[in-house]
Amino acid sequence: MNAAITSGNEKSRRWKRPPLIQDTKWRYGLLILAIAYFIAASFSYDVNWSRVYEGLDRGWEFIKSFANPDFKTRWSDISEGIWESIVITVTSTVVGIILAIPLALGAASNLAPKIIYYICRGIIAVNRALHEIIVAILMVAIFGFGPLAGFITLTLSTIGFIAKLLAEDIENISKPQAEAVKSTGSGWWQWINYAIQPQVMPRLIGLSIYRVDINFRSSSILGLVGAGGVGATLNTAFDRYEFDTAAAIIIIIIAIVMVLEYVSGFIRARVQ
Amino acid sequence: MPVTTKGDLKVWQRRDRAKQFKIWFAWLIGVAIFMFCWEIISDKTTWFFVFDAPRIAADIGGRAWPPRWSYLSELWKPMWDTINIATLGTLLAIIMGVPVAFLAATNTTPSKRFLRPLALLIIVSTRSINSLVWALLLVSIIGPGIFAGTLAIAIRSIGFVAKLLYEAIEETDINQIEAIQATGASKLQVIAYGIVPQIMPAFAGLSVFRWDINIRESTILGLVGAGGIGLYLSSSLNILAWPQVAVILIMILVAVVISEWVSSKVRLAII
Amino acid sequence: MLQLKNLGKRYKTGDDALKGVNLEIPDGQLVGLIGPSGAGKSTLIRCVNRLVEPTTGTVTLNNIEVTSLSAGGLRKERRKMGMIFQEYALVDRLTIMENVMSGRLGYMGFWKSFFRKYPQADIDEAFRLLERVGLDHMVDKRADELSGGQKQRVGIARALIQDPEVILIDEPTASLDPKTSRQIMRLISELCRERNLSAIVNIHDVALAQMFVERIVGLQMGEIVFDGAPDELTPDVLTKIYGEEDWEATIDEVDEDEDITIDEKSVEASI
Missing domain, CATH: 1.10.3720.10 (MetI-like)
Structure with missing residues (x-):
């Protein structure tokens, strides 16, 4: 080691890591606020530990049931449910994307006039604010039980999702390319077709595939x-503590999601 | 090759015929799958209720309004x-x-x-x-x-x-x-x-x-x-x-x- | 004394980046390593501290064989080898002081380093080094707020605070403007002299190398094709290293006070 380092008679300049928040008032204020929040929040929790302890057995039972899931007993219910989930996924994704594209064009600030922009953004915001399950409840109340309500629910949420992200992508396109096409004297539709569409297509395909994945998970x-x-069957299985059937359904869902993820990775790699 | 020669004319097409055919075929399959899925949903739907939906929606909306603000306190x-x-x-x-x-x-x-x-x-x-x-x-x-x-x-x-x-x-x-x-x-x-x-x-x-x-x-x-x-x-x-x-x-x-x-x-x- | 014996590296792709390089660098010598892109300069430097694992041969630093060390031993030995990088390789979101102190990590326990409880002696040394490179007034700035030249100065301080026996320098000026390049190279050569350090510096700019190093090694296709004093670099030698070109204009630029722009033009003219 360098001898100069250990000689202490030189002036020593201290160093401390600069704190994340410079202002002391803010730093301690936020800290106290956080602690106060956790204390207050802990009062919300009224955990019945003996119930939890009892439940551990059942939890273990559930984990064990993954080792021998029961596909057979309720196979007709399960297969019908899974089919219905797939069908809802396919239809809602297709219709959702088709309807989302015009909305996205309207919600891109560099394409649409101000009024249309605000209207489209408003539709998207309202659409995204409510959880799918709540929308589904309302749809069931209006359209009756069955896959149609599920289809409409997921179509709506697909529209909100795709339109928002696609609009953001359109707003981020390369300007020179768009200007170049415009300067050739093209009409509005030609301009969309030649300048915008090629730039956002990979993203749209990526989003659509991702949405298939989300829609399947939601449809379950x-x-x-x-x-x-398939959710109804799953619910019944849990209600009756038929963990082996529940495990079977969950395994199928995970398997399908994994296949979808693999396929989407494959397609996305090819698009880029 | 998208560029072919017809006599001494050079003809440009976006895609050659085989590729064009493949794309059309893929679209056809896609549409068929969609129609098939739609059919399943349609079979399980009582369309009578669906046609009635606007009335039901209006009915629910009418009953929900005005919201019961006093419930907020709970x-x-x-x-x-x-x-x-x-x-x-x-x-x-x-x-x-x-x-x-x-x-x-x-x-x-x-x-x-x-x-x-x-x-x-x-x-x-x-x-x-x-x-x-x-x-x-x-x-x-x-x-x-x-x-x-x-x-x-x-x-x-x-x-x-x-x-x-x-x-x-x-x-x-x-x-x-x-x-x-x-x-x-x-x-x-x-x-x-x-x-x-x-x-x-x-x-x-x-x-x-x-x-x-x-x-x-x-x-x-x-x-x-x-x-x-x-x-x-x-x-x-x-x-x-x-x-x-x-x-x-x-x-x-x-x-x-x-x-x-x-x-x-x-x-x-x-x- | 740094010794490379028969050092070879074959990448998984089958490319031979180094083919049996023998090199001996006595204490206090600054060696410039020149050669065309892909000649294996970077690989050679990274084989010394085994950031790239050599396939054959040995590296020996002051009688310790680096190439046969275990992971733990290698970590200890790396402390004696400072490294300076092309794109500075500072950790962008850490402050200057934290970046410099990362040079002491090998001497420190994990928790001490995690909570930034550095020994005062190290902090004194850091301030001294930062003063030497002219940055002691901005220790709490984040690394990504600095200019290229300033970043490289921090990089130098980080390498030196390791108290190294040898410094490995990979294209220190490749991302800098001509004037800053000279300042950085001058700083490096002065510091090496002050501390009697041996150093290998990879460098693209032949004229710059001639200005500041005592010995030049030319690498081509993973083999040493030249080893000598800077003034022995003749057009013939450069042709051997880089291939056929008009080299006269490049090597005449040894005078340090020459205007920078002429320097650049002459290089351009030679290409």
């Missing part, structure tokens, strides 16, 4: 409120 | 619970998800053969299952209440946090890491000095983002008995008390809008 719970799909 | 407590479910659930998910992310990232995992697949399995299985299903499961295991709801949110979010974080870890700049390695730092020190500072913005961003999502998710957990405002929603629905439902929906909307605003502000501040 819509059954809880009567909007079709 | 909703503050469940709303507070809902926020706690989301916040503490996200916090738990972060605590459990961060180690999983480091086990899953190819450049930090201690064992590629054993621990990495295990971490990926945790990520896939927690992510594929909706938080409502987790809530169903936990309610049947440890009983109803917001504890089950918090755990459901936490478990569902582990995969989300871990997946995005491990992708961020794998995208770190290798030069900065090499520089730390070259000083003779230990593996843990390389992570603390070379990797952690690089992933901090991504980490903070995704935590807030997930919190925002979780606020939305925790509003419905009550439907299966896992606490929060969803409990009141489902009991109001059961007695068809539409004016109360309207109040609850408005409250949820406001909460979601606020949380979205907070999350976007915080994310902007981080970057």
Whole structure:
């Protein structure tokens, strides 16, 4: 080691890591606020530990049931539910994307006039604010039980999702390319077709595939409120503590999601 | 080749005939699949009710309006619970998800053969299952209440946090890491000095983002008995008390809008 | 004394980046390593501290054989080898002080480094080094707020605080403007002289190398094709290293006070 380092008679300049928040008032204020929040929040929790302890056995039972899931006993219910989930996924994704594209064009600030922009953004915001299950409840109330309610629910949420992200992508396109096409004297539709579409297509395809994935996962719970799909069977299985059947359904869901993820990775790699 | 010669004319087509045919064929199959699926839905639908839908919707709307504002006073407590479910659930998910992310990232995992697949399995299985299903499961295991709801949110979010974080870890700049390695730092020190500072913005961003999502998710957990405002929603629905439902929906909307605003502000501040 | 014996590296792709390089660098010598892109300069430097694992041959630093060390031993030995990088490789989101102190990581336990509890002696040394490179007034700035030249100065301080016996320098000026390049090279050569350090510096700019190093090694296709004093670099030698070109204009630029712009033009003219 360098001898100069250990000689202490030189002036020593201290160093401390600069704190994340410079202002002391804010730093301690936020800290106290956080602690106060946790204390207040802990009062919300009234955990019945003996019930939890009892439940551990059942939890273990559930984990064990993954080792021998029961596909057979309720196979007709399961297969019908899964089919219905797939069908809802396919239809709602297709219709949702088709309807989302014009909305996205309207919600892109560099394409649409101000009024249309605000209207489209408003539609998207309202559409995204409510959880799918709540929408599904309303749809079931209006359209009756069955997959149609599920289809409409997921179509709506697909529209909100795709339109928002696609609009953001359109707003981020390369300006020079768009200007170049415009300067050739093209009409509005030609301009969209030649300047915008090629730039956002990979993203749209990526989003659509991702949305298939999301829609399938969601469609597996819509059954809880009567909007079709495998969720109803799953709910019944849990209610009757038939963990082996529940495990079978969950395994199928995970398997399908994994296949979808693999396929989407494959397609996305090819698009780019 | 899209360019062919006809006599001495050069003809340009976007695609040659075989490729064009393939594309048309793919479209045909796509449309057929869609029609087939639509047929299934259509068969299971009583169209008489559907045609009646506008009237029913108007009817429900008429009954829901005006909302029963006095009901609001009963909703503050469940709303507070809902926020706690989301916040503490996200916090738990972060605590459990961060180690999983480091086990899953190819450049930090201690064992590629054993621990990495295990971490990926945790990520896939927690992510594929909706938080409502987790809530169903936990309610049947440890009983109803917001504890089950918090755990459901936490478990569902582990995969989300871990997946995005491990992708961020794998995208770190290798030069900065090499520089730390070259000083003779230990593996843990390389992570603390070379990797952690690089992933901090991504980490903070995704935590807030997930919190925002979780606020939305925790509003419905009550439907299966896992606490929060969803409990009141489902009991109001059961007695068809539409004016109360309207109040609850408005409250949820406001909460979601606020949380979205907070999350976007915080994310902007981080970057 | 740094000795490379029969050092070879074959990448998984089958490319031979190094073919049996023998090199001996006595204490206090600054060696410039020149050669065309892909000649194996970077690989050679990274094989010395085993950021790239050599396939054959040995590296010996002051009688310790680096190539046969275990992971722990290698970490200890890396402390004696400072490294300076092309793109500076500072950890962007850490402060200057933290970046400099990362050079001491090999001497520190994990928790001490994690909580930034550095020994006062190290901090004194850091301030001294930062003063030497002219940056002691901005220790708490984040690395990504600095200019290229300032970043490289921090990089130099980080390498020197390791108290190294040898410094490995990979294209220190490749991303800098001509004037800053000269300042950085001058700083490096002065510091090497002050501390009696041996150093290998990879460098593209032949004229710059001639200005500041005592010995030049030419690498081509993974083999040493020239080893001698800077003034022995004749057009013939450069042709041997780089291939056929008009080299007269490049090597005449040895005078340090020459205007920079002429320097650049002459290089351009020679291409």
